Amino acid sequence: MSLSIQDLSAATGGRLCLAEMPPRDGGLTPIGRLVIDSRQVQPGDVFWALPGRHADGADFAHEALARGALGVVADRPVTPLPGGFSLKVPDPQLALWELARWYRQHLTATVIAVTGSVGKTTTRQMIHSVLAPALRGIASPKNYNNHLGVPLSLLTAGFRDDYAVLEVAGSASGEIGALAELAEPEIGVITCIADAHLGSFGGYDQVLRAKGELLGALGSHACAVLPGDDRRVRQMATGCGAKVSWFGRGADNDVTATHVHSGNGQLCFQVDEQSFRVPVWGRHHLTAALAAIAVGRLFGRSLSEIAAGLSTFQSVPMRCEVLQCGAVTAINDTYNACPISMKAALALLSEFGNSGRRIVACGDMVELGEAAEELHYQLGQDVITLGAAQQLFACGKFARTVACGAREAGMPDEAVTLCENAQQTADKLMATLQPGDVVLAKGSRVMQMERVVQTLAGYPVARVA
Structure with a gap:
């Protein structure tokens, strides 16, 4: 980013308050990053105090300044520290868009x-x-x-x-x-x-x-x-x-x-x-x-x-990330889930050999509307037809629907375990693991299926390839 205090004021139309008059460098002092979390502020950053559902960023303005923020943008007056500034704007989110729009033109x-x-x-x-x-x-x-x-x-x-x-x-x-x-x-x-x-x-x-x-x-x-x-x-x-x-x-x-x-x-x-x-x-x-x-x-x-x-690409964490957890392999695809990404992850699971069992630990796919029941039943079918899995651990509102689909596709009753949440899934899974097993963990973000991988990480963990 290549912005000065003067640019910030001009782009947003906010009321600028400088700790020193006349301003150092005529207001052309370059600013650091724009940060919306006061806990992440580093010296030279500008803290953009956004109102949130659970907290108002302006309440943390002084914490940001204490961490070395050069300035604060907020919808209320903030007294800047020596050498710094504050910018009062009616709507911090709208001001952020105005700044970005101005910046894009340059x-x-x-x-x-x-x-x-x-x-x-x-x-x-x-x-x-x-x-x-x-x-x-x-x-x-x-x-x-x-x-x-x-x-x-x-x-x-x-x-x-x-x-x-x-x-x-x-x-x-x-x-x-x-x-x-x-x-x-x-x-x-x-x-x-x-x-x-x-x-x-x-x-x-x-x-x-x-x-x-x-x-x-x-x-x-x-x-x-x-x-x-x-x-x-x-x-x-x-x-x-x-x-x-x-x-x-x-x-x-x-x-x-x-x-x-x-x-x-x-x-x-x-x-x-x-x-x-x-x-x-x-x-x-x-x-x-x-x-x-x-x-x-x-x-x-x-x-x-x-x-x-x-050839230098580095895969993104929690997206088909393959980890070796002791004698068990984990496929960490827990960032999010929808039908097409579930199918892709199950196809990946099927690529793993027969040295151990292929196990699916899945949570709900959310935001599917009226099609949710049908698509979760199909997921259960896919666990067998695409993933060639030998065991299923399912949690969430549609766990029984997934289990029904898997059973209809040929998975034995004793191979299906229903759980209340991700942590219970992890605990029940851990009690059954054997050396050589491959575990696919996946679900929508709200299901927090990464807890399964974190529990598996109690073993020594190494990223594979």
């Missing part, structure tokens, strides 16, 4: 916005891996993809950066469109459209329209990178004014792969006779890799350069 970096039902974070990081070796740029940190995360991510880009990869998400109609208009991307990427957040949007068609809001923010000079194997996405893109680059398995895509093989923590494939080897578990990561290749080409990178970048 950025020369190519902004890449990534959205989709699943795979956003992995695709974002793969694009970053492709571009970073030769160009200067940033990618959204952590899961910064909402009404706060997108402006904060945008503000981490520097005026000398070549690119900024931003992850964009939404849980209601209009949210992705608003975030895309703020980011003004030159490249828009949709990973896929699937049965996720059906409860919020109301159905697949509504999900499709919501993700398609990204295309509406692309000008004629921009480019959309889209999954070409989905005919509904192709139909949606007919009204897109931007250039379109298609990726997928079909031969009619601009970027497609052949000779695809996944195993032992490596995804191998070819694009136009160029070999790729990406250090990830599961062939479902091919979608993200092809999208990243398409973006790399738009930046003029050769296939050999793109392959070299993808």
Whole structure:
């Protein structure tokens, strides 16, 4: 970020209070990071005091100053410390958007916005891996993809950066469109459209329209990178004014792969006779890799350069992360869950050999609306047909539905264990584990299925490949 106190005041229109008059450097003192959690403040940062559901950030302004904050932005007067400042604004969240919008107008970096039902974070990081070796740029940190995360991510880009990869998400109609208009991307990427957040949007068609809001923010000079194997996405893109680059398995895509093989923590494939080897578990990561290749080409990178970048990719924690916990292997895919990501994780589980049992520890998939019962029953079926699992531990509201599906697919009653929550799942699982077992832990974020992995981590843990 390349902002001064003067820039901050001009962009937001807030009332500036300086501890010293005249101000040092005429108000041109550069500020550090923008931080919304007072506990994370470091010397030189600016604490942006946002009101929350459970606490008001302004109540922690003095704590932030005590930690060395250069200044505070809040909706109430704050007395700055010597050498510092405070900025009073009517609405801190609106002011954050105003600052990000002002900042975007001064950025020369190519902004890449990534959205989709699943795979956003992995695709974002793969694009970053492709571009970073030769160009200067940033990618959204952590899961910064909402009404706060997108402006904060945008503000981490520097005026000398070549690119900024931003992850964009939404849980209601209009949210992705608003975030895309703020980011003004030159490249828009949709990973896929699937049965996720059906409860919020109301159905697949509504999900499709919501993700398609990204295309509406692309000008004629921009480019959309889209999954070409989905005919509904192709139909949606007919009204897109931007250039379109298609990726997928079909031969009619601009970027497609052949000779695809996944195993032992490596995804191998070819694009136009160029070999790729990406250090990830599961062939479902091919979608993200092809999208990243398409973006790399738009930046003029050769296939050999793109392959070299993808070979350095580091998988994102809690997304198909394979850990060796003593004599037991854990597949930590606990960040979130929906039907398509469950299927992908179960397919990965089936890749593991027969030295031990394949075990599924799963929690509910939330926000599926009226389809929840049917989709959880199908999950139970998939535990057998896709995951080839020998044992199931299920918790949550739909645990019995999952168990019913698994039993109908052929899993014996004695192989099914119902649990109340993630911790009970972990405890019951631990009592049955044997050397060589492979455990897949997965569920929606609210289910906290990472507790299963944390309990397994009582063994010596090592990340595999």
